[in-house]
Amino acid sequence: EVQLVESGGGLVQPGGSLRLSCAASGFTFNSYAMSWVRQAPGKGLEWVSAISGSGSNTYYVDSVKGRFTVSRDNSKNTLYLQMNSLRAEDTAVYYCAKDPRSSGYYFYFDYWGQGTLVTVSP
Amino acid sequence: EIVLTQSPGTLSLSPGERATLSCRASQSVSSSYLAWYQQRPGQAPRLLIYGASNRATGIPDRFSGSGSGTDFTLTISRLEPEDFAVYYCQQYVDSPRTFGQGTKLEIK
Numbered sequence: 001e002v003q004l005v006e007s008g009g010g011l012v013q014p015g016g017s018l019r020l021s022c023a024a025s026g027f028t029f030n031s032y033a034m035s036w037v038r039q040a041p042g043k044g045l046e047w048v049s050a051i052s053g054s055g056s057n058t059y060y061v062d063s064v065k066g067r068f069t070v071s072r073d074n075s076k077n078t079l080y081l082q083m084n085s086l087r088a089e090d091t092a093v094y095y096c097a098k099d100p101r102s103s104g105y106y107f108y109f110d111y112w113g114q115g116t117l118v119t120v121s122p
Numbered sequence: 123e124i125v126l127t128q129s130p131g132t133l134s135l136s137p138g139e140r141a142t143l144s145c146r147a148s149q150s151v152s153s154s155y156l157a158w159y160q161q162r163p164g165q166a167p168r169l170l171i172y173g174a175s176n177r178a179t180g181i182p183d184r185f186s187g188s189g190s191g192t193d194f195t196l197t198i199s200r201l202e203p204e205d206f207a208v209y210y211c212q213q214y215v216d217s218p219r220t221f222g223q224g225t226k227l228e229i230k
Contacts, residue, residue, distance in 0.1 A: 035219075037167075045159075045167065045210055047219040061218045095166055108157040108214040110178060112166035 002026040002111045004096050009116030016086050016120070022079040022096030022113055030054065030074040033105035036081050038092035039115070048094070049081060050107055059107075064090075086120045093117050124149055124213050128222035134230040141198040143225045145211035150191050155215035158187055158196045161224075162207045170209075171196065203229075 008020040022034070035050040049070040050059040058070050069082040079096050094116055097109035125148040135141055145156070154174035159167040169178040171187035174194055184199040198205055206229050211222040 044223045045212070045221040047212075047221070059217065100169075100172070106155070106214045107219045108155075108169070108172055108212055109159075109167075110169050110172075112168070114166055 002098065004098065004111060004113035006094065006096055006113045006116040009094065009118045011119045011121060012086055013122055014087060014120055017084045018086065018118060020081040020094055020116060024077045024079065029077040031102040033099040033107065034072065034079045035097045035099065035107060035109060036070065037095045037097050040092045052105060053103065088120050091118060091120045123218060124151065124216045124220055126211050126213060126220055126222035128211060128225045130225060132226045132228060134228050135201055136230045137201050137203055139201050141201055141227055143196040143209055145194040145222050147192045147213060151213045151215050153215060154190050155213060156194050157212045157214065159210045159212065160207050161210065167210065
C-alpha cells in the first residue's frame, strides 16, 4: 500500500525558513517523480515543485523559484522541500504527491499525503 | 500558462441525480492530458480520471470523463452521498501544471 506522510509544517515568521519532509513507502521510490502541491486556506490547489526519480531534474512554479528547493534522499525514501524567505502568501497546506509514471513523469498525481500546514505570520 | 476554468462554481443536486461538471482550458490540452480529482472536506485530493476519460484504480464506474481540445466534462451518473465534495481538473501537458478553481458539489 502506497503511503506518503508529510511532516515539518508549523508557524514561521515572514522571511523565515522551514523544511518539509515526506516519507514514502509501498512503492519503489527512486522510480517515480514526486511533487509538492499546496492549498491555501479555503482555496484551490497549486502545483509548487517537482523532482525526477533520480533527483537530477527539478521544477518550480515561478512564484517560488529562488526561494524553495526540492530534493530527495532515495536511500531514505524521503522527499524534502526547503522553504526560505517565506511570505504570508505561502501559507497553505502542503501535500506531497506521487507521479503515476515510472522512469519519467507526467506531473499528475495518483497518490497524495495528508498534508502539513505551513503558516507564515508575524 | 494554461488557465483552466471550471463551471459551475457550485452545483446543488440530490442523491440519485446526474451531475455534469465542466472544465474549459485557455488553450488546447493536447493528448487529452487532463485529470480530475475529488476532495472531501479535511481530506487530500483523490485521483478520479486521467487522460480525460480513464478511471483511476478503484474509482466506481458512475464516474466518467470526456472531452478533448479545450472542453472537458466530468459526469457522475447517479450521485451517492459520499460524492458531495469539491472537484478539480488539472492539465499536465504544459508547465507549470495548473488546476481549475474547483466545483463544489453540494446536497440540495
